[in-house]
Amino acid sequence: MPQNLNKTLRTLCEDIQESDIGKKFTFKGWVMHYRDHGGLIFIDLRDYSGILQIVFDENIDKESFKIAKKLKNEYVVSITGTVRKRPQGTENTGLKTGSIEIISESVDVLNTCEVLPFQIDEENDVNEFTRLKYRYLDLRSKRLKENLIFRSNFTYLIRDFLNNKGFFDIETPFLTKSTPEGSRDFLVPSRLNEGHFFALPQSPQLFKQILMVSGFERYYQIVRCFRDEDLRSDRQPEFTQLDMEMSFVETEDIISITEDLFALIFNKLLNIKLEKPFKVLDYDEAMDKYGSDKPDTRFELLINNLTDTFTNSALNVFKDNIQKGGVIKAICLPNGSNLLSRKDIDELLNIVKDFGAKGLAWTKVGENGLLEGGIAKFISDDEREKTVARLGAKNGDIIFYQSDSKKTAESVLGRLRLHLAKTYGLIPEGRFDILWVVNFPLFEYSEEEKKIVSVHHPFTSPAEKDLNKLENNPLSVKSDSYDLVLNGEEIGGGSIRIHDTKLQGKIFEILSISPEEAKAKFGFLLDALSFGAPPHGGIAFGVDRILMLLKNENSIREVIAFPKTQKAYCPLTDAPSVVKDIQLRELGIKLRETAGKNLKSE
């Protein structure tokens, strides 16, 4: 795939093959390894195509040899020499060019290199801060180079696919309006409008809908989004989305084009055939069986409902909870008795408490489906038989129970499920499980805000079948939305949007957003929707996260050229940093006394 930009002057390392033996070429690149044998020197020359061995022999070219004596790692050199076959027995099967080598007839040092702060391509893990500070060196490593080239191929494939499907790549503003909904905005002060601020977009959501009103019908963009929230291994404050929107479509259309796109990506980039259509899981079922709206389906360990079994339980925690409307749910860890010591089980209690659990009931499964240990003595024969049957529990298994509200029990067991799977290696390597989660609730009740809020965003269309429930039972209304989940990570999501201003007004009403407030926040979108907005919908994908999963990396930092630390700091550029007082003055900004107590001086 690498191409030579200057054919007459330079040849790329991996363009050379055995058929070139005897021919003379010029190569340019970096000294990757240097091996001095006294009268004979070898270097591995690296350019962006790959690696090629160069030999310096004092009997062949004294001048070359003299210069080569002074070469060091990562010097940049230009070498002219003749291709020859390596002597028998000295071939290197680990190299693409391992059967040949170049005998140098002339060498120029184009640049020298300081002693490196860390060794490139070392198998030791170098401190990530140091790697980020010298990111340009880290990017010379095979792994990161391959990741970024993979990323380039990935976005190319997407653009090619969508362009051919009649999509238009349209840019939307980075300097835009702050919206209080959603995550915290990055603010940018306006010099020409003192005291006013732009926000960097959390996503191009509103603009892509407006483009549908404009009649483009098919829009996409591979675009940076900004959210000022705390970082995680799969979250950076600036990240890249593949953003798409289409007019005159329904959920099935969006699902179908997404499946085609992902099948193509997996096929072309990983040589993996994805089965179409993808699995589809109802939100309720996902919560019920996996305790998560982004279920990891690569392993079983499903959650089961035992509420009906334990209505008359001798355990008051079970019985009282059920009477209060709670549930009893459980998962069964195969062979758990052998995997976990008593101490491990005790430690699990602390772990599930962090997940929000009040406790952790458990029983071991013995011979003939008898239960032992934990709460076994409080379980009647009838309860035991039903429990063992429902969970399919076998001798040696451990069953973990949660007695709590439906929401808490499911979320605790869902997280325990993932914890156990990771700890006891239940997740198969190298497998990709992709599926849709659909039928999300449109609203949920926010304890924090004491009001109904959108699960997705306020422009998500209610499912048509539930329109009649909007008035009386809004929390039971499902939305016309869909999430794409890969290996238990949400990699994309979208919805059919509301294109009717009347329905949109109704939604705002349910969300306790007054017409005035709606107008102030989203007036431009509401105006747009009132001028002949077509039915439309779309989806957006987390590009960094997808790449992380496809490349089997543990952090999105490994697929981003210049990522930030967990404090959103860039060690390479030392950003963010303090600015000159005059810059603030121009913006009409004065720092609070308490701001930046330990400012780094400029």
Added chain:
RNA sequence: GGGGCUGUAGUUCAGACGGUUAGAACGCCGGCCUGUCACGCCGGAGGUCGCGGGUUCGAUCCCCGUCGGCCCCGCCA
């Protein structure tokens, strides 16, 4: 905002009941070496033990604080 782990040579790590010269490997510097490919061999240099304070006769080690890093919770379409 909270929890966990962590900071010793350029890098990755070891280390000491609190005790006098803090080690190894790789890298670096010098030398030797004509078939290596993480070349090999010989020799050498290199450390405010993150920073500040405290306890102590004495702290890199113990205590407190602080800064940085990673993971997670909260937060996040």
